[in-house]
Amino acid sequence: MPTSLPSDGIDKGGADAALFRPVRAGNAFEETVERVLQAIRLGVVRAGERLPSERELAVRLGVSRMTLREAIRSLQEAGYVESRRGRYGGTFVSEPARSARPVGAAPSAEELDDVLCLRTVLETGAAEAAANRTLAPQARRHLRACLDECAGSPGDAYRRTDSRLHLAIAEATAAPSLIAAVADVRTRLNAMLDAIPLLPPNIEHSNAQHTMIVNAILDGDPTVARRAMAEHVDGTAALLRGFLR
Amino acid sequence: MPTSLPSDGIDKGGADAALFRPVRAGNAFEETVERVLQAIRLGVVRAGERLPSERELAVRLGVSRMTLREAIRSLQEAGYVESRRGRYGGTFVSEPARSARPVGAAPSAEELDDVLCLRTVLETGAAEAAANRTLAPQARRHLRACLDECAGSPGDAYRRTDSRLHLAIAEATAAPSLIAAVADVRTRLNAMLDAIPLLPPNIEHSNAQHTMIVNAILDGDPTVARRAMAEHVDGTAALLRGFLR
DNA sequence: GTTCAAAGGATCCCATTCAGACCTTTGAGG
DNA sequence: CCTCAAAGGTCTGAATGGGATCCTTTGAAC
Incomplete structure (x- = not known):
């Protein structure tokens, strides 16, 4: 019985699975594509805006320029970005003409629970932490701008502006790791x-919930901010569980 | 002025910094060393216990066996593990004879705030999420065992058993991503x-705080679990801020 | 004491990735 | 009109990492 060595048999309860998870999600090229795509899909760089220059972005992403260029090339071929040469050129995000919802495989029940649990923890925590800070005028404006933009978004842009708003709330915590996790x-x-x-x-x-959350953050009321975010997140969770199970 | 291109000048508030962070923290070898070291230091594999076999661990970490072997070799040379050949052999964690606190550079104020903020969000969230679940008897026992072990730890083992307890709380949420994040x-x-x-x-x-937290989780009281964890985490935060500033 | 399976140890070859240098394009400003 | 700086485009050699295969060691079971 190979699983009953003297040193095994102790309850590792998933901690070792968490620690011995893959060191890297894919090769450098794939991860680079994913990261840039993430920035586009979350609305951090919007249609018409320019990505950082290849040289700068390669340094920031910690990959070689060659690898970044390959990633950009495949994003070009997929219609996400366009590159222009010359000074004041660069790589620009295209208008999202792509429709055809990329229907991925339905997530497993475990994956669903995992994401929803982590999301609840991170986003309610971020809302509370944001409300605990005294925000700079610029940050307050940014938060309100994201709220308004989301509220006024047509259906096909809603996911992006919604993401952008939630990211803005995380940004208000001024904790880079938390922003990245969100x-x-x-x-x-x-x-x-x-x-x-x-x-x-x-x-x-x-x-309506977004408005409550943002107001609570701007008012510096962490308890309300957390509770409003919890309700908001629970709503999405119920929706997802309803459709996917 | 290179920063005032038509598409720039918009408040990116740190979101792009979070998204355009390095794709990988180092090369495969370094990351592998860090990961295994993490498992040892957090007390997930304890002195005398065996790591998974090279072939299995390489698959789980997503690196080639060669890379994993190099990582193990440097851990051997540093005295963290010992390898034994033959069937029923393997790589075993050594007794922590190493003392000589590895005095790293003092963290920057930004890094300190970042970690403490993220920690508060994750650990209070994990405590609450854990208290919201009905735990299996095995999970309850594991939690109690970690609590007792921590309470009975001598000073030189305290950090490890303390880490192990906090990890056990995260494990109780059954959310792999949350465990990994914690x-x-x-x-x-x-x-x-x-x-x-x-x-x-x-x-x-x-x-004392650990006991309160674990009891609240076992009693299924998320409000108390969160509050107790928040106090506990705040205590450490105050300690760190006092010493490092 | 022979056998055998499972573990670490070693080696090959090839794809990926990197670092750096260089070329080409382009528009603003002199 | 010319210059120049900054951007994308290209190339090459070296380093890294991965996949596969085989060897060696070891203790349990028969």
């Missing part, structure tokens, strides 16, 4: 949301 | 804790 969990969430329809009543409801 | 933030926290002394009164206080 961005990552949001990306996983969006992949799941792509598998279910976007219903107008849900949008209405979301917008 | 493990990572704990590793960063430990690096900072290594720079400050371990005081007996703090240990006493920690133990």
